[in-house]
Amino acid sequence: MTKGLRKGLTSYGDPDFSLFLRKVFIKAMGYSDDALERPIVGITNTYSDYNPCHGNVPQLIEAVKRGVMLSGAMPFAFPTISIHESFSHPTSMYLRNLMAMDTEEMIRAQPMDAVVVIGGCDKTLPAQIMAAASVDLPTVVVPVGPMVVGHHKGEVLGACTDCRRLWASFRAGKIDESEIDQVEERLAPSVGTCMVMGTASTMACVTESLGLSLPMSGTIPAPHAERIRLAEASGRRAAEMAVAGGPCPSELLTPAAFRNAQVVLQAIGGSTNGLIHLTAIANRTPHRLDLDAFDQIGRDVPVLVDLKPSGEHYMEHFHQAGGVPRLMVELGDLIDLDAKTVAGGTLRDIVANAPPVPGEDAIRAKDNPINREGALAVLRGNLAPDGAVIKQSAATPGLLQHTGRAVVFESVEDMTLRIDDQNLDVKADDVLVLRNAGPKGAPGMPEAGYLPIPQKLARAGVKDMVRISDARMSGTAFGTIVLHIAPESAAGGPLALVRSGDQIQLDVANRRISLLVDDAELMKRRRMLPPKRSPEWAKRGYAHLLYDTILQADEGCDFDFMTAKGKQ
Ligand code: FES
Numbered sequence: 088m089t090k091g092l093r094k095g096l097t098s099y100g101d102p103d104f105s106l107f108l109r110k111v112f113i114k115a116m117g118y119s120d121d122a123l124e125r126p127i128v129g130i131t132n133t134y135s136d137y138n139p140c141h142g143n144v145p146q147l148i149e150a151v152k153r154g155v156m157l158s159g160a161m162p163f164a165f166p167t168i169s170i171h172e173s174f175s176h177p178t179s180m181y182l183r184n185l186m187a188m189d190t191e192e193m194i195r196a197q198p199m200d201a202v203v204v205i206g207g208c209d210k211t212l213p214a215q216i217m218a219a220a221s222v223d224l225p226t227v228v229v230p231v232g233p234m235v236v237g238h239h240k241g242e243v244l245g246a247c248t249d250c251r252r253l254w255a256s257f258r259a260g261k262i263d264e265s266e267i268d269q270v271e272e273r274l275a276p277s278v279g280t281c282m283v284m285g286t287a288s289t290m291a292c293v294t295e296s297l298g299l300s301l302p303m304s305g306t307i308p309a310p311h312a313e314r315i316r317l318a319e320a321s322g323r324r325a326a327e328m329a330v331a332g333g334p335c336p337s338e339l340l341t342p343a344a345f346r347n348a349q350v351v352l353q354a355i356g357g358s359t360n361g362l363i364h365l366t367a368i369a370n371r372t373p374h375r376l377d378l379d380a381f382d383q384i385g386r387d388v389p390v391l392v393d394l395k396p397s398g399e400h401y402m403e404h405f406h407q408a409g410g411v412p413r414l415m416v417e418l419g420d421l422i423d424l425d426a427k428t429v430a431g432g433t434l435r436d437i438v439a440n441a442p443p444v445p446g447e448d449a450i451r452a453k454d455n456p457i458n459r460e461g462a463l464a465v466l467r468g469n470l471a472p473d474g475a476v477i478k479q480s481a482a483t484p485g486l487l488q489h490t491g492r493a494v495v496f497e498s499v500e501d502m503t504l505r506i507d508d509q510n511l512d513v514k515a516d517d518v519l520v521l522r523n524a525g526p527k528g529a530p531g532m533p534e535a536g537y538l539p540i541p542q543k544l545a546r547a548g549v550k551d552m553v554r555i556s557d558a559r560m561s562g563t564a565f566g567t568i569v570l571h572i573a574p575e576s577a578a579g580g581p582l583a584l585v586r587s588g589d590q591i592q593l594d595v596a597n598r599r600i601s602l603l604v605d606d607a608e609l610m611k612r613r614r615m616l617p618p619k620r621s622p623e624w625a626k627r628g629y630a631h632l633l634y635d636t637i638l639q640a641d642e643g644c645d646f647d648f649m650t651a652k653g654k655q
Contacts, residue, residue, distance in 0.1 A: 088332070091127050091161075094198035109198075125161040126329040128322065129199035131190060131215065133206055135169035140208035140287065141231055142278030143309050147318040151203050151229065154322025160200075160329050162322065167193055172209045172561075179210045180360075180559065181531025184637070184646050185629060186214035187221075194222045200329035203321055207231035207280040207309075212290040213364035216299065216336075217645065220371035223335045225328035227321045227429050228300040230291040232309035233402035234279035239270050246275045247563040248283045248395040251537070259545040279309025282402040283395040285563035289357040290364060295411045296351040297368075298339045298428035302437045306406035324429065334427060340372045343423040347434070349381050350421050353388040353461025354414060356397030356480045358562020359570050362463060367643030370650040378465045378474045378641055382598060385461030390480045391417055391451045396565040397480035398457045400449040408449040412441035417450055466569060468601040469609075470555070470581050470591070473573035473641045478560075479595055483551040486567035487595040490603070491518040491553060495587045498523045499535045499558075507542040515544055518553045518591040522582045525557035525575025526637045526644045530630065536560035536570040553593050555600065557582055557640070569593065569600055571640035578639065579619070584612045 092113070096105035110123060130151050134144040148164050155162040168186040170179045194202050202222075204215040207230045219226040237244040244253075253274075257267045280287035291305035301321055307314040328334065345365070352361050366376045391414060393400050415422045416438050424435040451457060462480040479487060494517045496502035502521055505511055513519075519538045526532045536558035540549050554568045557575035574580035581602065585591070590603040602609070625634035636646040 090200050091125065092123050092198050094200070095196065122161050125159065126200045126326065127198055128155045128160050128162050128325045128329050129194060129197060129202040130162055130164040131202070131204045131206070132164045132166045133169035133211060135171070137174040138169045138171040138208060139275070139278060140171060140280045141169060141206070143231055143314070144205055146315060147205050147229060147231065150315045150318035151205070151322035151325070154319040154324075155326045158323045158326035160326035163197070163199065165193055165197060170208060170210050170214070177529060178531045178533035180533070180644065181633065183210040183214045184633070184644075184649065186211065187217040187649070190215050190218035191221050194218060194224060199224065200332075201225040201227070201325045203227045203229055203325045205229045205231060207287050207291065209286045209290075209360070212287070212294055213367060216294065216368050217371050219299070220336045220340055220368055221649070223337050225325070225333055225335055226299065227325045227328070228294050228304070229318050229321045230280070230294065230300065230304055232279050232307050232311070232314045233282040233288055233291075234275055234277045235308050235310060235403055236282060236401045237273040237276040239273045243401065244270065244274055245283050245395065245401045246281045247285060247561060248565065250274050251564055255540070255545065258539065258542060277310045281563055283563050284356050284358065284392065284397065285561055286358040286360040286364075288394075288402050289352065289355065289361040289562055292355050292411050293348045293352055293357070293361055293365060296348045296415070297344045298426055298434070299336065301430055302412050302440070303406070303410045306402055306410040308403045308406065324431075328429075334429065337372065339427055339429060340368070340374070341426065342374055343426040345369055345374055345376065346384070347422050347426055349376070349384050350388050350418060351411065351414065353385045353463060354390060354418055355392040356390045356394060356457065356462040359463060359476050359478050360559055360562055362476055363559070363571065363640055363644055366641070367645045370643050370645055372651055381463075382465035385463055388418070388421055388461040389453060389456030390458035390462050391453065391456055393449050393451055393457050396563060397462060404447070404449040407444065408447035409441050409444050412437050413444065414450050416441050417452060419453065464595055464598060466595070466598050466600040468599045470585070470600045470602045471572045472581070473639060475555075475569050475572040475600055477567070477569050477595060481565045482567040486551060486553050486593070488593065489516070489518075489553050489567070490590055490592040491516045493518050493520045493585050493587055493589045493591050495520045495522070495585055496538070499529060499533060502535070502538060506539055509543055511541055511543075513541050513544065515549045515552060518555060518593070520582070520585050520591070521554070521556035521558060522576035522585070525572070525577055526639060527634055528557065528575050528577030530624065530633060532557075532559050532640065532644060534559050534561045536568055537564040537566060553591075555591065567593075573639045573641040575639060581609065583616060584609050586612075
């Protein structure tokens, strides 16, 4: 098999000339023949001045390179798109598939025998793993790691659960402008990803449980020396895999691995976004995620990790308590320990080295869970024929069974304009409905599902209401919030038929979300919907591709032609 610099030659019709030319150019960088004869490990570079979560990427690349060279191979770092959650308009999810395509094509286009992908901020790990699953070259994933915690007035703080909580206090007039300015400097005190169980932490733990990264890679804080050593070890391992030719992602991403990842997603109090990303990753392989099977896993798997927003701690505490390997020990036979990992053996080898950590309580025992059921529940009903999701572990228990009057917002813009209107007809037991915020509707399915509590209710002390939408929500958010309604309203889903004043029933115990309007009336409303037209923003470029080909939330929001089925 062709290896190293000879792989994937540029097509000039004369392979020897192609190799000669490649060597001519690369020697401009000062490489020797000895260096150029070695197996090659590619390393993605997602450093960007716009991406503070990836602020440690240069250090991690240097450490990966050291590990690769200590093992006798040659590292080559190369740039790819970098996406930061709050620097992406209209929303980072809009760009996830673009990053997946960029990463996939750059791995395919350039000569490498293995690749180390370094990512972390929300959509980056999913994009990189989707790419790795499609290319199927030996891959080691190195998450950038979570930030360390911040402190304010004797309280431990973290992005972004506390960003939302403190912003809500500011909106409700409980803290003033000078205090909100102060906490702005304290919520994100280091580089790294959000240090609560948001999407970034969720996906780092899911990646570890899929066996795609080395043990503890999901939880080591970004600024810690331990993370640099993990990067060096990942480089060493990638070099071994470059020589051995495996394991490839297809050997690791098995049904057992996907089941383990779903168990961990439920047990960590994971982000709702994690379900979309895991679905998209599975769709890049011959395997699939079944929403109802995922829900059943949630009925059997308790939330054991005590982290915000479901619990109290932060990622560094989860790490000190033993991280994902120790969690797997606590989960016992819910985890398939025969699943292989990129470390070389199986999960059985990894949990054998995960003793209990005295004095640490961020990982609970099964008989003392944070939540008796898993974090996420899948809902169905006449409002969500293809499913919806709720993070029940971060909801108000008293609202999980609730019937209320709908207050409908047509779009994110409409919601922004009217939510704080003092004349808005809204009461605390109403159900806030947001539509046209799905994969096609917004576009890119923004994290607008966390509708703010209308200001007049917030000022009266209302902290949570039932909110439903076809949007997503940050994994860091708290509330009784139904998300990912599929099909979305912009694709003709029944959410488009809801009118203010209708009754909506949420019944999480029975996994139902229902619009209490009879079928004949809904049929009449459907006939009155305006004909669908492509919006102006979807007329050209990437937006056009996205609008025409993006799949719904229950299918992972990948482009329809990128799934494994699309390849056949
Ligand atoms: Fe990057 Fe939260 S903003 S992980």
